[in-house]
Amino acid sequence: MAGKSLIYKILESHLVEGRLVVGEDIAVAIDQTLTQDATGTMAYLEFESLGLDTVKTLSVSYVDHNTLQDGFENADDHKYLQDVASKYGIYYSKAGNGICHQVHLERFARPGQTLVGADSHTPTAGGLGMFAVGVGGMDVAASMAGKPFHLTCPKVTNIKLNGRLQPWCAAKDIVLKVLSILTTKGNVGTAIEYTGEGVVSLTVPERATITNMGAEMGITTSIFPSDAKTKEFLRAQGREDVWVELQADKDAQYDEVIEIDLNALVPMIACPHSPDNVKTVAELKDVAVDQVLVGSCTNSSYRDLMIVATMLKGRKIHPDVSFGVAPGSKQALAMITKNGALADIIASGARLFESACGFCVGCGQAPRTKSISLRTNNRNYEGRSGTKDALVHLVSVETAVASALTGTITDPREIGIEVPTIELPEVYEIDDSLIVAPKCDVNQSILRGPNIGEPPSNSALPETISAKVAIKVEDKITTDHIMPAGPYLKFRSNVPKYSQYVFSPVKADFAEQCKENVEHGYYNVIVARESYGQGSSREHAALCPMYLGVKAVIAKSIERIHMDNLVNFGILPLLFENDADYESIQEGDELFYHCDDASFAAGVFTVENKTKSTIYTLRTPLNERQLEIVRAGGKLNFLRNGGQ
Ligand code: MIC
Ligand code: SF4
Helix, strand or coil, X not given: CCEXXXXXHHHHHHEEECCCCCCCEEEECCCEEEEXXXXXXXXXXXXXXXXXXXXXXXXXXXXXXCCCCCCHHHHHHHHHHHHHHHHHCCEEECCCCECHHHHHHHHCCCCXXXXXXXXXXXXXXXXXXXXXXXXXXXXXXXXXXXXXXXXXXXXXXXXXXXXXXXXXXXXXXXXXXXXXXXXXXXXXXXXXXXXXXXXXXXXXXXXXHHHHCHHHHCCCEEECCECHHHHHHHHHCCCHHHCCCECCCCCECCCEEEEEEHHHCCCEEECCCCCCCEEEHHHHCCCECCEEEECCCCCCCHHHHHXXXXXXXXXXXXCCCEEEECCCEHHHHHHHHHCCHHHXXXXXXXEECCCCCHHHHCCCCCCCCCCEEEECCCCCCCCCCCCCCCEEEECCHHHHHHHHHHCECXXXXXXXXXXXXXXXXXXXXXXXCCEECCCCCCCCCXXXXXXXXXXXXXXXXXXXXXXXXXXXXXXXXXXXXXXXXXXXHHHCCCHHHHHHHCCCCCCXXXXXXXXXXXXXXXXXXXXXCCCECECCCCCHHHHHHHHCCEEEEEECCECHHHHHHHHHCCCEEEECCCHXXXXXXXXXXXXXXXXXXXXXXXXXXXXXXXXXXXXXXXXXXXXXXXXXXXXXXXXXXXXXXXXX
């Protein structure tokens, strides 16, 4: 019998239902959950409505997204999150403690365990040998309630890293290279396992940079083995006791193998407006830059900050560049403060931002009109920075700092300074005082400020649907297009308010149009092409459309997390079988279809376009269980009706 991949070993040890056969529905037991504040309030409202006394998992609630607090809303949310955590047995990581994925890696992640997180970059913990998956808040709520987590058994792609990174080349360059091969679409149902001699030389924070950006590929997760480097990292974090050695069998069978020669890898850059629009840095040489930012859950570890400090020591940022650094965690910030590295960063002319998501999610630091912004984060979708026509590029820390020094896009190998060699500390500074331990106090009162709404409710799917096409969009529509973050993030706990901004970057009057259709007795349908719902795990990109009366998304393909979110909120995903159907359908068309037993049993829906007098035969990609959830009007109803 062929050997097993590491991913299948972990799945096997957690399997509750189903068989480990690619494409089959499986259910696994979940050990840990995480949420952040922007997805957390809704996840905990959903959890509360399940009526349990305590969570069944090791769960952590982070505050890292909405830390600007321009208005009472964010602080209301934080207080609600802290009260809920205290009551139900959840660790609460306060604002200032750092970005969820960075802190989770440092303080909670465990090799061999399973983690679901209400954030698409949850697979960051795969850098430490964990099976970690990004999901919507509703799925986290179900996991906290002890329900097994359902997923499609992934096919496993082995990425073999041969050779060794050359000076000035970084883990970020590896993952940008992978993105150039796999792109941001067409990877649903795939998981990646990194192996090869190149793995051995990568530290845990470097591995985490790589697993982090699996989210941009739309894969289920990625993982590195748990080896001597993992043990070293956990020991330095005072957590050696949770280390176990884990790797694939020597003769493990993979569905696909991709080899990357690290010896030949050069600094890479993702150009606007997609993380897979990758070129070599050399190709963009000498383009003037306006803004350079280091931070986000991709590149903000102690190691990353030490690279910044070492490169900047005794040098000045170019006068035409605004350069800023957001440390990923309080731990990393405290350590560079103590060892003097922060002083070198500040002396160079850098701006220091809070240990939080900040600029990465469009909360502050919007660049100037038509500017070139170089960032170490993971997403450069159009407008996400807060400036629609800004040209955001994604690079390694080394390329970012080299460019901040010269004022132009610069291959760090060209700047003639010594290559920084960063030794990871033998002991990290451990101070968990911003992590409030759970009390599990049933008498804990929960303060709900005016920003905290009700958990969403929906009724069962009607037997017949008369709907209008409320919007028709193109390929690669991200959740940032559907439900923008930035200035609207603070309305995450207030669905009626947040719903006003659905599709606002694409079609300003979308919400109005939907309301008008509903007033005239129609539901709404969204029409899209390839890879609909790329990017984040935000369930609001399904929840708010649900609130506006959307009953179906018809597309050529839909990304995994978003598809699950649609299901969780009772929206039926339907797939076009041919381009002609997509071409013929228009905004405003009137559609009619039956949601009867026969359609659900066959998984095929006959949709009549009354405006065009055409019939479309559309297939749903959902399995039986998912269809049941949609029919119930979403997962909350399904679970309350006794579904598992
Ligand atoms: C993101 O990077 O887009 C976010 C903001 O972290 C989202 C979560 C959210 O929308 O709250 C994600 O990646 O899931
Ligand atoms: Fe935060 Fe950006 Fe990471 Fe999302 S991608 S969790 S916004 S740092």
